[in-house]
Amino acid sequence: MDLIRNTTKDGRCKYALVERLKDDRLEYGLPGTEDEFFVLKLKDKHAKAALEAYVASVKDEDPEYARQIQELADRAGADSPWCKAPDN
Incomplete structure (x- = not known):
């Protein structure tokens, strides 16, 4: 693809x-x-992993920002009711 x-x-x-x-x-x-x-849409089945990697990268520098990104990750990928494979 x-x-x-x-x-x-x-x-x-x-x-x-x-x-x-x-x-x-x-x-x-x-x-x-x-x-x-x-x-990267949250419904992408790979979005959760991508966002969690982002959280790990920023958490020491800006914990509040990391928390907000984690909230997105918590609704992403398999946790999204619209989860699907990317269509490129």
Whole structure:
């Protein structure tokens, strides 16, 4: 399975983000740019593991932030009622 971003000519991928704090600026997350991103929905069956790894990475630096990310992890993956395999 390929990431959709790797199969489109313009690299604009499947999703765009709206940066609300910057006058609703639209970001495409183009590969190799400063604004590159990877969207991870909580219903993705691998989201829990990814978010828990993130929590482990930040917990000593910012425990409150880690707690909030853990709350997302607690609703992710198999704990999401919409859990499913990623569709790339």
